[in-house]
Amino acid sequence: MTELIFFINQVVISGAVLGCIYALGAVGITLVFGILRFAHFAHSELMTSGAFFAFLLAGAFAAWGITAPIPMGFVVLPIAMVISAIFALGIDKGFYAPLRKRGAKPVTLLIASIGVTLMVQGLIRLFFGAGSYSFFETETKDVFRVDLSAFGSTRPLVITEPQLLMIVVTALSVIALHLFLTRSRLGKAMRAMADNADLAQVSGINTALVVRVTWIIAGALGCMAGTMLALDVTLKPDLAFNIIIPIFAAAIVGGLGQAYGAIAGGLLIGFAESLAVFNWTMVLRPLNAILPEWLQLPATLAFVPTEYKLTVAFVILVVTLLVRPTGIFKGASS
Amino acid sequence: MALIELKHVVGGYGGAPILNGVNIAIEPHDIGVIVGPNGAGKSTTLKAIFGLLKVTGGTIEFGGENVANSLPDRLVPKGLSFVPQEKNVFTSMSVEENLEMGAFTRKDDFRATMAWVYEMFPVLAEKRRQPAGELSGGQRQMVAMGRALMSKPRLLMLDEPSAGLSPRYVIEIFETIVRVNKEGVGILMVEQNARQALAFASKGFVLASGQNRFTGTGPELIADPEVAKSFLGG
Numbered sequence A: 001m002t003e004l005i006f007f008i009n010q011v012v013i014s015g016a017v018l019g020c021i022y023a024l025g026a027v028g029i030t031l032v033f034g035i036l037r038f039a040h041f042a043h044s045e046l047m048t049s050g051a052f053f054a055f056l057l058a059g060a061f062a063a064w065g066i067t068a069p070i071p072m073g074f075v076v077l078p079i080a081m082v083i084s085a086i087f088a089l090g091i092d093k094g095f096y097a098p099l100r101k102r103g104a105k106p107v108t109l110l111i112a113s114i115g116v117t118l119m120v121q122g123l124i125r126l127f128f129g130a131g132s133y134s135f136f137e138t139e140t141k142d143v144f145r146v147d148l149s150a151f152g153s154t155r156p157l158v159i160t161e162p163q164l165l166m167i168v169v170t171a172l173s174v175i176a177l178h179l180f181l182t183r184s185r186l187g188k189a190m191r192a193m194a195d196n197a198d199l200a201q202v203s204g205i206n207t208a209l210v211v212r213v214t215w216i217i218a219g220a221l222g223c224m225a226g227t228m229l230a231l232d233v234t235l236k237p238d239l240a241f242n243i244i245i246p247i248f249a250a251a252i253v254g255g256l257g258q259a260y261g262a263i264a265g266g267l268l269i270g271f272a273e274s275l276a277v278f279n280w281t282m283v284l285r286p287l288n289a290i291l292p293e294w295l296q297l298p299a300t301l302a303f304v305p306t307e308y309k310l311t312v313a314f315v316i317l318v319v320t321l322l323v324r325p326t327g328i329f330k331g332a333s334s
Numbered sequence B: 001m002a003l004i005e006l007k008h009v010v011g012g013y014g015g016a017p018i019l020n021g022v023n024i025a026i027e028p029h030d031i032g033v034i035v036g037p038n039g040a041g042k043s044t045t046l047k048a049i050f051g052l053l054k055v056t057g058g059t060i061e062f063g064g065e066n067v068a069n070s071l072p073d074r075l076v077p078k079g080l081s082f083v084p085q086e087k088n089v090f091t092s093m094s095v096e097e098n099l100e101m102g103a104f105t106r107k108d109d110f111r112a113t114m115a116w117v118y119e120m121f122p123v124l125a126e127k128r129r130q131p132a133g134e135l136s137g138g139q140r141q142m143v144a145m146g147r148a149l150m151s152k153p154r155l156l157m158l159d160e161p162s163a164g165l166s167p168r169y170v171i172e173i174f175e176t177i178v179r180v181n182k183e184g185v186g187i188l189m190v191e192q193n194a195r196q197a198l199a200f201a202s203k204g205f206v207l208a209s210g211q212n213r214f215t216g217t218g219p220e221l222i223a224d225p226e227v228a229k230s231f232l233g234g
């Protein structure tokens, strides 16, 4: 029982948290791809800058003496999301829209987005340096320990308050996105444009408006994902840049252009990564008592050493592309 | 006054012009049919009206207003609708959602229009929740037409609505077009089933190399031996 709880703490909870972050990031990438048909590399910077917006706001709120029962990062999240949405719109207007107007190819837009990545990251370093920051310098991170000794576990189930909130907030966002895409006029227009942009135009759909809404959603969800990541670990200028590969993998595995696919892909890769680096010795240690001397378990026994965690996303990506090139949910073939 | 009038329209896709002076006039009660050989510029004419390519010369008047080079999101609310030749449904969306997209520019309640479309195409009512991509070619054509009718157009433009349909469906789709016209919607369509379509056309246009060759009522064109010989296969 102790071992099972350890497994849940290490794999299920951390996998879910990682999965939520990947899913929220991948949704933005997949929506932008569906509408504008290019791989938006700079999505990581929407996430990182979003986290910094939240960080600044949280600092300001704390300075004004505002306190809240939940971590400040979550309190300021809605405002940070609005700022990030505006920031995303600005980036589109400043860099991608002029290229689209000239009929630039998707690869040109991709390269432009790499430029945006470097630029935004440079700007963040300019203002914040290369160090890392924590949302929990002034407040404490509440940790819930569910005592399970009644079930014979010597270990409690451990989940931090931010982790619990992340899972709840992600679930709510996914439901909201689902309702938007299936119930609202604009959400349906977004699906229509991703399905057949020419016909959407012919139907009189305001495609410029759909593009704006796409950036608003991508910016807002990116900010949410970035802030959550910063709350879970620490905030630094290359916060999301480091995980752009698994996020892209999640979007492609789920089927590019498919919002639900991106969510499934994000969760899949999140769980797979935490399962891959899980130290099985912790669970299997009791076996040492019955195993012969020469077959004792090593101190760490994982599928993949932690430093190579990134390969997990690659492997899942390659296998998916080989077995089902359009991704789980049948997106655009890439 | 003509519902739509093209006067000496010149236009193309950026290179040499494809249309070299096209003249078309349609009254509100008309069914206009454009026929002509492959590559004559028939689809290009409809696209030019709908702002999908650059018009460099001539005028396009819709309801007395020059609309040359206006984009669809301005034309649809004015009462113009277009069913393209191919890829004319949202395959991943349900039949009903396809219809809703046709009503995107409308701010009023469009349920009555939807009921009207379902009444015209009962099979679509049955399949309203099914993705349009799962329907047969004929049913998709109905979805495409239904989508275009959802904006309550004054002029419905159709590019080869009978393409790829079995003879039974061809007759059915033509009957529906006539019926839509009787309910007060002007029609301008391109057709390869030229004889069949001209038979019910109040205006016929034979296009070749981006220019009008012959203009008249449908039956007049069918009766013209020269048209019959060169364009209707004898």
Ligand SMILES: Nc1ncnc2c1ncn2[C@@H]1O[C@H](COP(=O)(O)OP(=O)(O)OP(=O)(O)O)[C@@H](O)[C@H]1O
Pocket (backbone or CB within 6 Å): B013, B018, B036, B037, B038, B039, B040, B041, B042, B043, B044, B045
């Ligand atoms: N998107 C495009 N870009 C460049 N040229 C085009 C484009 N679409 C059509 N053309 C050219 O315009 C000319 C007229 O094409 P159009 O599609 O209008 O012919 P059509 O009369 O509709 O023929 P069909 O009966 O085969 O449908 C052709 O020579 C074609 O090559």
Ligand SMILES: [Mg+2]
Pocket (backbone or CB within 6 Å): B042, B043, B044, B085, B159
């Ligand atoms: Mg054509």
